[in-house]
Amino acid sequence: MKKVGKTLVSSVQRKRMYKAKKMWVIAGVVGLAFGGVTLSDFVSVDQNGVHITQRTAEAAAVDSQIFSDVDTTADVTEPLPANQATNVNFTVTGSGVADVSAVNTGSREVALQVPAGTDITANRPISVDVAVTGGLGTILDPIVNGLQGVLNLIDTPLTKPIVGASTVDKLNATLDNLKNGAITAQYTIDPSEATVTTLPDGSQYLAVNIDGGLGTALRQTLSGTLSDLLDTLSSINLLGIVNLDPVLSPLVDNLLTPLISELTTGTGDTVNQLVDLSVLGSTSVTIPTQVTPDGTQDSVSVKGAIARSELINVDLFANSAGTTPLQVDTTGTDLATAKADATATIDAMKYLTDEEKADYKQQVADATTADAIDAVVTDATAQNLANAKDWATTEIGGLTNLDDAGKQTYLDQLPGATTVEAVEQIVEDARNATGTDLTAEKADATAEIDAMKYLTDEEKADYKQQVADATTADAINAIVTDATAKNLANAKDWATTEIGGLINLDDAGKQTYLDQLPDAATVEEVEQIVEDARNATSTDLTAAKADATATIDAMKYLTDEEKADYKQQVADATTADAIDAIVTDATAKNLANAKDWATTEINGLTNLDDADKKPIQINYQMPPRLKQLNKLLKMREMPQVLI
Structure with a gap:
């Protein structure tokens, strides 16, 4: 074309x-x-x-x-x-x-x-x-015919100079284009x-x-194209010499404008x-x-x-x-297998970081030859070994069973290691070596075990013997860790019994504190839970206080001031034990007051001489209840003491 x-x-x-x-x-x-x-x-x-x-x-x-x-x-x-x-x-x-x-x-x-x-x-x-x-004639033919009609009127010796030769020529060119385009x-x-x-x-x-x-x-x-044509037609001005409306208006309004809008x-x-x-x-x-x-x-x-x-x-x-x-x-099938093997090998390199593994696996995925895959695995293996040596250096440097000279002995072996397994063996040997500081480590561990107050004497003796037999700092640390865990477990057992026996809490209240024990990570946390439980107020304490107050109000030998003091103590009490102790104290005081009243009352009797009064006073001191005193008086046919 x-x-x-x-x-x-x-x-x-x-x-x-x-x-x-x-x-x-x-x-x-x-x-x-x-x-x-x-x-x-x-x-x-x-x-x-x-x-x-x-x-x-x-x-x-x-x-x-x-x-x-x-x-x-x-x-x-x-x-x-x-x-x-x-x-x-x-x-x-x-x-x-x-x-x-x-x-x-x-x-x-x-x-x-x-x-x-x-x-x-x-x-x-x-x-x-x-x-x-x-194939576009069906759409363009009406435009072609309309434009031809306009040119028939303006492309004449009379009108062309008025319209402008360039405009007329442009319209003729457009007409040819639409016919043959x-x-x-x-x-x-x-x-x-x-x-x-x-x-x-x-x-x-x-x-x-x-x-x-x-x-x-x-x-x-x-x-x-049609927008250009519309612009050109709109610029035509024949100064009233020729009326173009009959041909221009249908072309512009009925054909060009709607078609341009649709397009x-x-x-x-x-x-x-x-x-x-x-x-x-x-x-x-x-x-x-x-x-x-x-x-x-x-x-x-x-x-x-x-x-x-x-x-x-x-x-x-x-x-x-x-x-x-x-x-x-077709060797690509083998390549896919090689990639899968290489990816698995890289995943198994435990001293590579996640980022390093991801990078090497991506390199494998992008590789297009078996040699390229082998090169990636070789590079990853070298990096894994280097990372293992860095880990070993840090691990040996942190050992407590060796002094600096002993550590250096093993650090010097690392550069010559050619496999990860060799590096790990060097670290294991260093961990199992005995340094000059091991005696001090054992003494510290023994003292620490002795201070674990929830271990039984038998348990302490066993752990201390294990420390004495240990040959590495790691072994000593493991024993102390085990003893610490046992001490904590024993503390939790003690706390369970202690909370279960509290009288200031009902069963639901006790369970609230018992549920906290499994999450306690230290003995101090366990003890704090018990302390909190001891100081907690049960939902039944209000009733206990009301009963105690009523009991104190019924003690008729207490003075008003004494009653007020005991009732205030009850109001301030935070445990059932404290309330019981206050009632016991008030009861004893009420009895003492009753005895004082009885002594005065007997001494004032006129129906007995002093010799008869004395045995009565001696006997009524012995019974624990005032009603026994009344019984004694009745037996002697004496007037009863009104209690």
Whole structure:
């Protein structure tokens, strides 16, 4: 196709384009090329559209291809690794329009077929370069006729100088363009628009609808061209010499303005008509993909087709000449196994940090050869050994069973270690060595065990004997740790018994403190829980205080001041034990007061002489209750003491 000219798109028109809602991203420049066009022997173009002049593409028509000549190429030169996704850019090019006018129900799609066992996905924007060679006469003919009518009035020796020769010439050029124009469009399609379908033979094909982007491209191009035409027509001023309204108004108001609006906003059926009516000339589509062969074949054939969507099937690809072979490196299967082994090896390197492991495993995943994988594992092994030596240096430096000279003996062995196992053995030897400070360590441990007050004497003796027998600081530390845990466990047992015997708490209150014991991490925490339980007030304490107050009020030998004092003590009490002690004290005081009253009362009797009074006084001091005193008086036929 020969391009005779291009319509330039103004910044205003460009803004109009970007305001329109788009399903497709237009990445390139869309141009409208004008002039007579002839495509080889297949198509001739005039203002009424496309006319098939020969049927020399019968094979393509049978195959359902839109073009008689379809070619598929790929940009890879090296074999694809098996079981690994590889970026491959495929280009499907079609030229020579086939006679497929009877098949026009589906969208036009570009498809790539891969054989069974190979996966394909689109992974980047798809580039489309299309030449539309005609078919738009149905839409443009009314505009052409209207513009011809305007030019018939202004392109005369009388009116042309008034309108301006340049304006008239521009309108004539536009008329020729609309009669004979052909459109080229470059646009991109988002990879998410691509679909992958599995055919009955197990093969897959990736398909991309190119009509949607084409409609947007045609809409933008035509809206720009017609907007320029509208601007030019609007500038015509014949100063009243000729009335253009009869021809200009229908063209502007009834044709151009509504059509430009539909093209600019993308509404109405115009955009769909542009796609349906357009006849494709040479078309090139580049599809960036990821191809993953399973390694069962050393070569896979990828076939390309440009066809109507409903005609894409096994037969279409079987008869397709647009095939490109891709070589497959079948050693990739072994490579996948090597990667899995290497990843497992790296995961087992316990002195690598998580970040280091992740980095080395990523390097393995990215490796493309077995040698590269081996190199990564070698590097990771060296780093693991270096990290192990750093750990060993810190570990030996912190040992308490060796003095500095003893530690240096083992530190000096680390540089010569060639494996992690050798490093770990050096550390183990250092831990088991006896240093000059071990006696002091044993003395400290013995003293610490002696101070554990919840250990029994037998338990203390056992732990201290273990310390005496220990040969390393680590062993001593382990014994102290064990003794500390036992001391804590014993403390919890003691606390359980102690809280269970409290009388200031009911069962629910006791359970509140018992539930705290399992989480206590130190003896001090256990003791604090017991102390808190001892000082807690049960929900039954109010009733106990009320009973005690009533009991004290009934003690008639207490003075009012004494009663008030005892009742205040009850009110201030925080435990049941304290309340009981106050009542006991008050009872004793009431009895003492009663005895004092009885002594005075007996001494004042006139029916007894002093000799008779004395035995009574001696006897009533002995019974614990005043009622026994009354009984004694009654036995002696004396008047009873009123109590």
